[in-house]
Amino acid sequence: MSDSITRSQTVVNRKAREQALQALQAVTVEPTSLVNYQSRGRIAVIGDQLAQEIAPRLNERLSPIVILTRGAEEPGAPVVPLGGRELRIEGYLGAFKLALGEAGRANAETLAVDLILDLSPQPLLDRGMTPPGYYHSSGEEDQIAAVIEEVAQMTGSFEKPRYFDYDPSICAHGRSGKQACTRCLDACPADAITSLGETIEVNSYLCQGGGACASVCPSGAIRYVFPSLKDGLQRLRRLLQVYREQGGGSPVVVFHAASDDPLPDRLPSHYLPVAVEELASVGMDSWLSALAYGASRVVLADGGGMPPKVARAMREQLTLAGEILGAMGYPQTAIRLATHQNLHQEGAGAMPGIEAAAYSGIGGKRQSIYFALDHLFAQAERAKPMASLSAGAPFGTVYVEQKACTLCLSCVGACPGKALQSGDGELPQLRFLEANCLQCGLCTRTCPEDAIWITPRLLFEAESRNRLRTLHEEQPFRCTACGKPFATRSVIEKMRSKLKDHYMFQSERALKRLTLCDACRVVDIVQDQEAMGGDVDGRLRQ
Structure with a gap:
């Protein structure tokens, strides 16, 4: 039964x-834009004697040049002996550059080709995903024949999808001169991502759509668009709905x-x-x-x-x-x-x-x-109510050592997810929205007092996760001349402590000037003969 x-x-x-x-x-999927390649059939065949044997077989459809790693030159195709020089490869289909030798030396030269056939025992490009237009063959005749047949078709115009979109405004790679998240760079098998300091750049021509960058990105700054998340989830939802x-x-x-x-x-x-x-x-x-x-x-x-x-x-x-x-x-x-x-x-x-x-x-x-x-x-x-997560998780909380924090709010300016926020009133505050925290560590790297640290976790209750809570607050420090609030007491005390031995703050009046707001400080400096280096009317001392 x-x-x-x-x-x-x-x-x-x-x-x-x-x-x-x-x-x-x-399910209708929104098309992505395309990346275009142009190849004129110039191909570099890299290797020893085998390269000189293979290159003439490409003459009918391509324009081969041999980069001879060792051995004597033979007729059949143009040859550039490597001669013990270092060989560096950059680029992609239609725009490869082969740099031979050390730049600036007399024997250095650069070759521009559209395609590369690498017959070295081990691939010269050690990447999980090699760029379009790069082919490696171990030397087996069957494999070489298949590669020759494929590269022979690689002339003209080609296109592929643009797999990603990038929003630098929410990228956690860097802020304020500090570098933090490198997940996408570490995961990219095509070496298509490079650091620009505080943001990153993805080379659309090198990107092969591996997608790991988008999967590991804590903020969603890199988004996979082939298909988009919206379309992908719509397809999943429809699939399971109809199945049920x-x-x-x-x-x-x-x-x-x-x-x-x-x-x-x-x-x-x-x-x-x-x-x-x-x-x-x-x-x-x-x-x-x-x-x-x-x-x-x-x-x-x-x-x-x-x-x-x-x-x-x-x-x-x-x-x-x-x-x-x-x-x-x-x-x-x-x-x-x-x-x-x-x-x-x-x-x-x-x-x-x-x-x-x-x-x-x-x-x-x-x-x-x-x-x-x-x-x-x-x-x-x-x-x-909460999941404790392993280090590196993109969810978590922030703790602040209140005795050390001066509410300078450097961390607020550095936070890419806007998890750390300033107060919206007169009272100086540091507030935190846990749902937005990426655990990128930019706050810890930016804090001048080492007063902040992060811990990975995930609150399941949406209300708790989205509640804006205060990590630290102080009464504002008011200008001792006009009463205007302009800083916190801890900031003023920290400044007085650090500057008391500075030659410009040896007088009591100069040190007290730190307790004045910007406007009152300017007035006091103008009225201070010592600070101005002369009399109040501007005449210099002799």
Whole structure:
């Protein structure tokens, strides 16, 4: 009897999955802009004797030049001997630059090519994702033949999607000359991201859409737009909605990279495959939303194509997601990474049946995460009020040592998430909104008194998370001449303490001048013969 029920549910699940996948494909996705490449077919073939053998085979369609790493020159294609010089490669399809030798030396030269065929034993570009137009072959004839056939087609105009968008105003990379968050730089397998000091720059031509940058970004400053988060969540919501409406049960959302090997045949009937550009392009906002929309599990199917940098970043994000789910009383393994070989090994870890969420993806990354968390927390039966998180988590609180804090508010100016705020009245205050805290550490690096520190955690109650609370406040210090409030007492005391031995503040009058507001200070200086270096009427002393 139970076997027949199981078979019946399997049939229902398959039909429901078919309808759900059709509904997913029907969701309109906003197109992204395109990045264009131009190639004229100039190709550098780098290697030894083998390079000289291969280059003439490219003559029909391309214009090869050999960068000869060792051996004697032979006819067949132009040759540039490396001659022991260092070789550096920069660029991408249509705009590669090969720098030979040390800049400024007589033997230094730079070559411009459109394509590179690297026949070195190990790739000269050691990246998880190499730039378009760069090819490496180990020397096997079958592989070389396939590469030659591919590069021969690489002339003319080419285009690819622009995978990202970037908002420097909320980037936590740096402020006030201090550097903090480097998550995107550390995770990018294409070396497409560089630091500009307080912001970053993404090279659209080098970016291959790995997506790890967007997944690890704590603020959502880098956003994946192929598809956008809004469209991606709309597709997920529609997929699970139709699956339920058609009677499907225990849905498992399986994210997989379109560029990886295909998923195994005969997936379980309740597995719903969702193809994405790259596996790391979906992060915690999508994973948690899938659970909130009714998925019993989320599986990230790794077909073996993830570069080490990306795999490391994904594991860190999965650990964070597990800590959050565990604190709410849900299985920590409801979101897991699996190879294609162990994709079917479910074991324990399915979510309990919950009412499906209906929120859309309108808003940023953090807002989507909070939408999902609020929905899951509301239906959790054994949730704690707070999750303690590992170091590096993008949620947390701030503590201030009130005896050390002078309310200079340097931390407020440095905070990219506007979690730290000044008071809105006459009373000097430092206030904190925990929902906005990125745990980037810019406040701790900026504070001149070392009075502030951060601790990762996540408050589940939205009211507590969004409550603006005061970390420190003082009565304003009033000008001793006119009574105008212009600082805090701790600031004045700190200034007097630090400047009392300075040669310009040796007189009592000069030291007292620190207790005056700007306007009264100017008046006092003008009336002070010693400060002016002469009489009040401006005549200099002889």
